[in-house]
Amino acid sequence: MDCRLLNEKSRVFHNADPYAVSDYVNQHVGSHCIRLPQSGRPEASLSHRTFGSLDLCRISYGGSVRVTSPALETIYHLQILLQGHCLWRGRGEEHYFTPGELLLINPDDPVDLTYSGDCEKFIVKLPATFLDRACSENHWRRPVDGIRFGARHDLRQLDGFVNLLGLVCEEAESAQPLAQVQEQYARIIATKLLGLLANNVGREELGESCRSFERIAQYIEDNLKQDIGLQQLAEVVRMSPRSLYALFERNAGTTPKHYIRSKKLEKVHACLIDPTAKVRNVTEVALDYGFLHLGRFSESYKSTFGELPSDTLRRRES
Structure with a gap:
């Protein structure tokens, strides 16, 4: 090999x-x-x-x-x-x-x-x-x-x-x-x-539902440091909150709130592992992305990435 x-x-x-x-x-x-x-x-x-x-x-x-x-x-x-x-x-x-x-x-x-x-x-x-x-x-x-x-x-x-x-x-x-x-x-x-590889992911052709989700995903990406509300997202694609939940279920397999939280965690992780990013401490980055309860943030981060945010930052600096 x-x-x-x-x-x-x-x-x-x-x-x-x-x-x-x-x-x-x-x-x-x-x-x-x-x-x-x-x-x-x-x-x-x-x-x-x-x-x-x-x-x-x-x-x-x-x-x-x-x-x-x-x-x-x-x-x-x-x-x-x-x-x-x-x-x-x-x-x-x-x-x-x-x-x-x-x-x-x-x-x-x-x-x-x-x-x-x-x-x-x-x-x-x-x-x-x-x-x-x-x-x-x-x-x-x-x-x-x-x-x-x-x-x-x-x-x-x-x-x-x-x-x-x-x-x-x-x-x-x-x-x-x-x-x-x-x-x-x-x-x-x-x-x-x-x-x-053979898997259970659906890869249907891009339809109107996916295009609507694409607009929302981009909006979330552009505003991750903001407090993004459900009504705010519904207005982006001009649909009811109920339809918005169905859109996220079809295209992301999760709720809007959980999707936004996951994207924020990914951004924090990207900052902590990037040696070129100006990061003084974990608290600063977490607050920057709206994680006000630091204990819950650390638990969610570890559940997602398998280590505490302080460990990620420490590895980058070592």
């Missing part, structure tokens, strides 16, 4: 204790537990880069390790087999993944994987909010219960996708990474996944 998917520049562990590698993965890539073979001493290796809102990881445990997790909750895991094989068990099915195959784990999917001794993987951690945003930007219909992908995919049928990931890794390992470029790449990955 493609050797450009992270190299020695991103090496964090080499021939290390698998439990130390597992602890690192829990902090940066996704919550899980590992079970090692009863005999032998596997030596694990891991490369890792944070890339905007994504985490890129190349990992091998060096032994027949079982990896389990009840669910990933707010993230999707895109896993590409580079070598060896991996037994996946999910929802009454089993499959041995081999090089050239892609496993996509949804946020609410239980994880049950057994690595072969020579198994090596490349993993992309993608926040659910990025896929929701891609749906909105492309005017696709997001299912009310969330976006779901099939688990198994053949990389040969995903035109140019591995090359895209190779470019992302090169950018992640560049000497002068640009936050704006990283976020654009992340958005492209989300859109490519929705466009190439």
Whole structure:
């Protein structure tokens, strides 16, 4: 498989204790537990880069390790087999993944994987909010219960996708990474996944309903620092509040209030990860986007992005 998917520049562990590698993965890539073979001493290796809102990881445990997790909750895991094989068990099915195959784990999917001794993987951690945003930007219909992908995919049928990931890794390992470029790449990955992989998103042709939603989405984007009310939005597209709720349900799978709140959170997150943005502290940015109850804001932020806003800002400054 493609050797450009992270190299020695991103090496964090080499021939290390698998439990130390597992602890690192829990902090940066996704919550899980590992079970090692009863005999032998596997030596694990891991490369890792944070890339905007994504985490890129190349990992091998060096032994027949079982990896389990009840669910990933707010993230999707895109896993590409580079070598060896991996037994996946999910929802009454089993499959041995081999090089050239892609496993996509949804946020609410239980994880049950057994690595072969020579198994090596490349993993992309993608926040659910990025896929929701891609749906909105492309005017696709997001299912009310969330976006779901099939688990198994053949990389040969995903035109140019591995090359895209190779470019992302090169950018992640560049000497002068640009936050704006990283976020654009992340958005492209989300859109490519929705466009190439089997999923439950509706992609009907753009109709009058979608055009109305497009106008509202742009209005919200242009006025995110304002207190946007329901009546205000209804006047933008000249419809009743009841019809407005139906419009959001069809095109975003949520309510106007929740949609606006999500967009505000995304803007705060973009500010906190952008090293070129002038940010003195989290409170200032939160208040700027109308989050007056800072405790509730921090809870919503962590639920959406998997970490506290102060942790995001701290990572940017480190």
